Every structure is written in C-alpha cells, then in structure tokens.
Amino acid sequence: MSEMNDPAVRAVESEQAYVSSLYELLTERLSEARADRANVLQAPADSAGEAYERENAAERLAKEIGRLEGAAKGLVFGRIDWMDGTALRIGRIGLHTEEDDLPLLVDWRANAARPFYEATPVRPMGLRRRRHLRLEGRTVVSVSDELLDGTDPTDEDVVGDGPLTEALSARRTGRMHAAVATLQSEQDEIVRSAHRGVTVVQGGPGTGKTVVALHRAAYVLYAFPRATEEGVLVVGPNARFLDYISQVLPSLGENDVVLATCQELAGVSADTVGPLDTARLKGRSDLADALAGLLRVHQAPAGDFTVRVGQELVHLSGEQVATARDAALAAVPGHNPARQVFKELMADAVTGAMQQDMGDLLEEIDADTERMTGLNLDRFTGVAQRRAEGAAAPGPVHELDLDAIRADLLDDAGVDRAVEVLWPRLVPSDLVKALLTDADALAEHLPRLTAQERSLLLRGPDDPWTDADVPLLDEAANLVDGLPERTYGHVVVDEAQELTAMQWRMIVHRCPARAMTLVGDFAQAGPVVTARDWKEALSPHVGPRFTLHTLTISYRTTQEILESVRDLLTRIAPDQKPTRSLRSGESPRAVTTPRGGLVPVVVQELRAQSTAHPGELLGVICADTRVSELTAQGAARHARVVPASEARGLEFDGVVVMDPEEIITARPGGERDLYVALTRATKRLCTITVRPA
Numbered sequence: 001m002s003e004m005n006d007p008a009v010r011a012v013e014s015e016q017a018y019v020s021s022l023y024e025l026l027t028e029r030l031s032e033a034r035a036d037r038a039n040v041l042q043a044p045a046d047s048a049g050e051a052y053e054r055e056n057a058a059e060r061l062a063k064e065i066g067r068l069e070g071a072a073k074g075l076v077f078g079r080i081d082w083m084d085g086t087a088l089r090i091g092r093i094g095l096h097t098e099e100d101d102l103p104l105l106v107d108w109r110a111n112a113a114r115p116f117y118e119a120t121p122v123r124p125m126g127l128r129r130r131r132h133l134r135l136e137g138r139t140v141v142s143v144s145d146e147l148l149d150g151t152d153p154t155d156e157d158v159v160g161d162g163p164l165t166e167a168l169s170a171r172r173t174g175r176m177h178a179a180v181a182t183l184q185s186e187q188d189e190i191v192r193s194a195h196r197g198v199t200v201v202q203g204g205p206g207t208g209k210t211v212v213a214l215h216r217a218a219y220v221l222y223a224f225p226r227a228t229e230e231g232v233l234v235v236g237p238n239a240r241f242l243d244y245i246s247q248v249l250p251s252l253g254e255n256d257v258v259l260a261t262c263q264e265l266a267g268v269s270a271d272t273v274g275p276l277d278t279a280r281l282k283g284r285s286d287l288a289d290a291l292a293g294l295l296r297v298h299q300a301p302a303g304d305f306t307v308r309v310g311q312e313l314v315h316l317s318g319e320q321v322a323t324a325r326d327a328a329l330a331a332v333p334g335h336n337p338a339r340q341v342f343k344e345l346m347a348d349a350v351t352g353a354m355q356q357d358m359g360d361l362l363e364e365i366d367a368d369t370e371r372m373t374g375l376n377l378d379r380f381t382g383v384a385q386r387r388a389e390g391a392a393a394p395g396p397v398h399e400l401d402l403d404a405i406r407a408d409l410l411d412d413a414g415v416d417r418a419v420e421v422l423w424p425r426l427v428p429s430d431l432v433k434a435l436l437t438d439a440d441a442l443a444e445h446l447p448r449l450t451a452q453e454r455s456l457l458l459r460g461p462d463d464p465w466t467d468a469d470v471p472l473l474d475e476a477a478n479l480v481d482g483l484p485e486r487t488y489g490h491v492v493v494d495e496a497q498e499l500t501a502m503q504w505r506m507i508v509h510r511c512p513a514r515a516m517t518l519v520g521d522f523a524q525a526g527p528v529v530t531a532r533d534w535k536e537a538l539s540p541h542v543g544p545r546f547t548l549h550t551l552t553i554s555y556r557t558t559q560e561i562l563e564s565v566r567d568l569l570t571r572i573a574p575d576q577k578p579t580r581s582l583r584s585g586e587s588p589r590a591v592t593t594p595r596g597g598l599v600p601v602v603v604q605e606l607r608a609q610s611t612a613h614p615g616e617l618l619g620v621i622c623a624d625t626r627v628s629e630l631t632a633q634g635a636a637r638h639a640r641v642v643p644a645s646e647a648r649g650l651e652f653d654g655v656v657v658m659d660p661e662e663i664i665t666a667r668p669g670g671e672r673d674l675y676v677a678l679t680r681a682t683k684r685l686c687t688i689t690v691r692p693a
C-alpha cells in the first residue's frame, strides 16, 4: 500500500490541516492579547481610579496570555464524531472565531466534551467514533480511533493501540503530566461531578488520585463561578511533591491555582522536626481547645472597671463588663479585633454611666433650687420646651457632648491601660508559648492527656518551632487575629490521609464554603496521623457530609509489583481490596547483601540500572537517615535519592528500595512507609535487603 493510501497517513494529514488552523487562531489570540496589554499599559491614567482600572485590565490580560501560552502544548488531543456525521475537536481550552459562535475547539471541561470521556461501546451516547490525536509541537504524529457504534472500520478509521497504553508506557520525566487526553470514565465521573460539598477519593497506589485531584481543580475553575472568584487552593504534603505536580494545572490553562504545603499556608517556617510522639499529640484537636481555653483567661474573665474621666472616677460593675465581653466576642472573630469592640463598648458604658450620674446630679440641683427659690430651671434651660416638642432623650444633660467624650475615651491612654488589664492585646505565638512552656497551663487546659503526655508537650521558651507547631501557631493566629486573610472557594488536598486534626482545622478555616476535593489512601498514612479512616478524620470538621468514591485500577504500579506487596497490604490495611493494574512488567528483584556492603551494593545497582536503561527516571528510596550517606557515595549521579518519609505521591520508571527492614523500623508505621516505597515504580522494582549475619 502506498503511503497516500494508508488510512493512518491520510488521517494524520487531514487532522494536521485542522490542527494548524487552530494553532493559527491561538497565535492570533495571543498577539491580540499581547497588543491589548501593551495598549493598556501605555494609556495615560489621569486619576488614581484610572490607574487602578488600568492595572486591573493589564493583570486580566496577563492572565489571559498565560492561559493561552499554557494550553499551547498539546492544544488539541481529541475528536468525537457523531453518528450523523458531525464532529467536534476537544482540547485544553475552547477556541472559536469571532464571527462564529460555533467552537472550532471545545474545552475538555465543557458539557459538549463529556461523551469523549464517557461514551463506551455499550453506551455510545450517539457517537460513532472517538479519536485521539498525538502531537509533537504543532505537528500531528499519530491518530488512534475507537469505534463505538458497532460498525466496521472504514478507510477513514485508524483503529490501533489505545492512547492510554501509549501514555502509560512513556518515560517518566520527574514531573507529572496532565492526563486530560486519557482520563478514564471512573476518574472523569469524579472530575466532572456537580457536587459542591466535600468529595473524597480513595484508591490504591497509582490509581490516579492525584490526576483526579488536579483535573478536578481545573474543572471546578471552569464550571463553578464562585470558585473562580474566590480561588482554588491545592494542598500537598511537601515541596518535593508540589514540584512534581506543578506543571499540570498550567498545562490545562490554569495559572491561578495556589499550590501550598500546610507550612506555607501558615506562613511559618519551621525546619526542625520534633519527636514523633510529640508531633502526634500536637496533631490532636485537644490542642485547639486548650489554646481557646487559655485565651479565655485573657478576655475579661471577671472583675469591674474603673476609669478616670477628667476629675471623675467612673465605675462599671463586673456584670456590665461581662455584658460587654459577651457582646464583643459575638461581634467579630479574633481576640484582637474583639478587643477593639470591647473597648468601644466600654467607652459606651462609661459615657452612659456619666450621663446617668449627670442626670441624677442635675435633677438634684433642679429640685434643690426650686425648693429654695421657687424657680423651675428646666424652663430657663428650654429643656422642658424641647421635651414637649418631642426631642429625644437624653433630657437634662443634653448639653454634654457625649460623642466628644466617647472619642476622647477611645484615645485616652488611661482607658487603654484599664482595658489592657481586662483584655490584653496578644501575639499568636505568645499564646502557644504560654501553653507549651507552662506545666500548670498544660495541666489545666489539657485534662484529657496523661501527665506523661503533657510532659512530652512541655518545651523551653527559646526552643525552635517544629513542623508540628505550625498548625498550633496557625490556630493561635486564628484565635487571636481572626479568620485567615486569604480564603478559597474550593480546596483540593492530595495525600489527605496525612493531615492531623489540627491541620484539618487549618484547611477548613481557609474554606468557608466547605467545598473540597480530598484524595488519599489510609494504607499509605504516615506515622503522625491518628485517624484510620475518612469518617474519623473528617467528621469533626465536616460531620457526615462527604461523598466517597473509590478508584480501582492502577495506572502506575505493575500487576507484578502489586502482587508482591499483597501480604504487606493485608497486614497494614486488612479491609482494603487489592487494586488491579493495567500494566504488567518484570517481576520485582530482590538482592541480598551483608550489612557492611549495603551502600556500595545499592550504588552499584543504581549504576547498572542507569546504564541498562538510559533516559529512564530512576529513584532510590531509603530510610531518612541514609540520604546523606547515599548521596556522599555517588547515588545521586544515577538516581533521585528520596527519603522514605517523602516518597508519597512520587513515581519513577525504576525504583531501588534500600534495606526494607530499616525503613520499617525507622519510624512508627514503618510498614506503611515501605508499602509506599515499593509502589512507586512504573516498570521495575529492586529491593536490596541485608542478609542476617
């Protein structure tokens, strides 16, 4: 068959013409946006308002430019043909000509694109064919078709290897790529879900939880205007992981999503890692109650209030103070903002008391004068007349300028000192210190902990903050200064099984609408977490209001590797159904070595693998304490050296796991760390075990 008669070649050529026109349109849109931005920036601004408008317009256009640039790679990847002969191209963003409202390219998130992901031969949704296009740069290099209506292929169809197989067999690059062209229907269903509350996605290693989380973030931005307005946040377990996923959303044309670890959210840097037992305790929500309890001690717990105004001492009773306290607490969240309200209420109460005193005094004078002279002073001051005309109280002391007195009171240093005694201004970190450096405060506010547990929490005043202190500092900031400055319309949490109760509080404070997508796997939980399932983890924060989905097919870990970890999985998560894999590959290899030779054998294995499989991404996962030794011995020349505690979510073509026993014993829950380490490879796994002496 000559090339021209080859349906694959013809299909590529005809798609190329269409794809080229789409790229031309994209280039045109980009030039327009760039020119508009240049014009906006050059336009004169005659007032601050105009300058502000100009800045906003320039920012909007910069975002649009970023969106178009981000979508350029792999701009179009799909086409669906209906049985009636019409067709739609599916891509990372939508594009249409100005004259014509009909899109030349449909955004993958649009309803019209749904059949591309959902149609099957059993339920073709009106489709005859689904076509995948593979592009290199702007060139179409292959197409591959699936026929959905049961008809035989014609000369126009190119039925071949599925694009999923192709995507899965591609080499890993160390960065995750969008899976928008090959999202599977069980994944797509969650990504496109209309549910706006809390969606939980669980599934074994490599089942695409991260893929679902990130595509869901992009979908939410497209489909839910409130999320676009208020922003989307993606939380990941560490900087290494965030770096791994960082390109996915920009490649879907979404540059505005905030990616952060919990530490970054709190804006606190704490490089020290504290002991695990302590960290586990600090993750409990009892700590939030303790901080709130300690704070109440600083919010006018009891007592009266006396302040000097001019020559007068004005006194408010404990009861009046308590009324002001309760009203201030109800008025605004946060101790410091509520302090201002408290102060204002106290100023009101003081002026009220003065008014009362003055009224009593004047009435006494009136009565005395009238008794002694027969004169009615009210008549002379015109008060009686004003009263008759219906003027509002305050009656006889109308002449006192209460507003001025109140303003003076609010500015008065003496008043501030008196308020400070009842309701001191606080610094959030001081509140945490006040709790953790004082054995009595710990005993009073953490009655449910044992004395030994409390002693684990006790710290010196100058000890550095640890990573487990971060959520406490954030909680304190919330209690002291009020809600976080930045909140989001939708929050996505990856490796969500890793969050402690205190970290969940951080997330929930930033998501007032409680619209969240949470993905994770409790079989992979680290040692700090105490919850064992979603209900336990989430119910204190969102109650029973979450929907749970389970992904069942692994796209990373080969069937052989999954089988080799089956016993381990039964031990760490007896209730979990084993995952089935789409991939098969080599059987995992196990190498044993005497203890002394461990590191050289690992480095030798890495060297051998990197030579045998050039261009592939190789990782070596070891107990955390071994990272520097391995690096010093040259492991990093052949592979990425990953501490077991940071392997969650990552993937490599080949993985060498160094000394599984050491990973198990390195920290509590070490078998789960090992399970994570063993399930990171897409192709080959080698474990290097120490032979007993």
Ligand SMILES: Nc1ncnc2c1ncn2[C@@H]1O[C@H](COP(=O)(O)OP(=O)(O)OP(=O)(O)O)[C@@H](O)[C@H]1O
Pocket (backbone or CB within 6 Å): 164, 167, 168, 176, 177, 179, 182, 183, 184, 187, 203, 204, 205, 206, 207, 208, 209, 210, 211, 212, 521, 555, 556, 648, 649, 650, 651
């Ligand atoms: N529909 C898909 N098309 C192409 N690749 C996919 C698809 N779904 C998942 N993958 C790939 O499978 C691999 C595993 O996916 P992902 O990291 O999302 O799994 P995970 O469930 O988050 O894994 P883990 O439990 O280890 O964190 C990734 O390389 C991802 O790109």
